Amino acid sequence: MTGGHVLLESVPGLAKTTAAATLARAVGGSFKRIQCTPDLLPSDIVGTQVYDASSSSFETRLGPVHANFVLLDEINRSSAKTQSAMLEAMQERQTSVGGQIYPLPDPFLVLATQNPIEQEGTYVLPEAQLDRFMLKDVLDYPTLDDEAEVVRRIDAGVYLTQQAAVVSLDDVRRLQRITRDVYIDPTVVRYAVGLAFVTRHARQYLDPAVSGYVAFGASPRASIAFTQAARARALLVGRDHVVPDDMKALAHRVLRHRIILGFEAIADNLPVERVVDAVLAAVRTP
DSSP, X not given: OOOOOXXXXXXXXXXXXXXXXXXXXXXXXXXXXXXXXXXXXXXXXXXXXXXXXXXXXXXEEEOTTSSSEXXXXXXXXXXXXXXXXXXXXXXXXXXXXXXXXXXXXXXXXXXXXXXXXXXXXXXXXXXXXXXXXXXXXXXXXXXXXXXHHHHHHHHTTGXXXXXXXXXXXXXXXXXXXXXXXXXXXXXXXXXXXXXXXXXXXXXXXXXXXXXXXXXXXXXXHHHHHHHHHHHHHHHHTTOSBOOHHHHHHHHHHHHTTTSEEOHHXXXXXXOHHHHHHHHHHHSOOO
């Protein structure tokens, strides 16, 4: 609905691939999964030119990023160079292969997953690259009852059912246009900007119990993410306008990957969500 991308932190085995593939089929879109490994090259993602001996010329083969829905699995297991190539495609919505520009499909959504940082064999995503994701979600293990239901459905063969398309890609593009037209009052826009602003001046505005843990605050991209995501949320609950509660409901997802904590926070085991809660408490609701 917003055209933004999502970063999902979770352990393996929680059906991320199944969810992304089902979403793609539900809208009649194309789906590709890229498994990130340390030896993955940028050309493996965006594409390359292959020499065709029969015609004595180079043939362009576009990479798996050229799909409507791309699952970038375990992005923090790939090298910084490969991460940069993918995130550049996300930002520019185009790739360059052999000096030729190839636009990415519309709509284009990337769901990138990463393992919790304490797992071995992972590389920390740079702050500038994290900032390109509109939202970050943290997915935990299912409850005992939910996991038992998953096993029951697998035994019943439900996972083999092919999801039929219920809407078209044209419907998705129309929904994106409608989302952009959802009204946001200037006072609510200022509230969203204020949430991002106080993270950059933590010692001045935040509770002293957490302000000293903040090394860097959120960039203006956070303000943009707030307004865009809030429009989508308002539309989903049946409103044609945004209210401050939309911003509050999205605060953790918008800010948790944009607020950079210092080493003291790691030593004291302070979660970034506590800082986000302090941000919400520091900014007056209009």
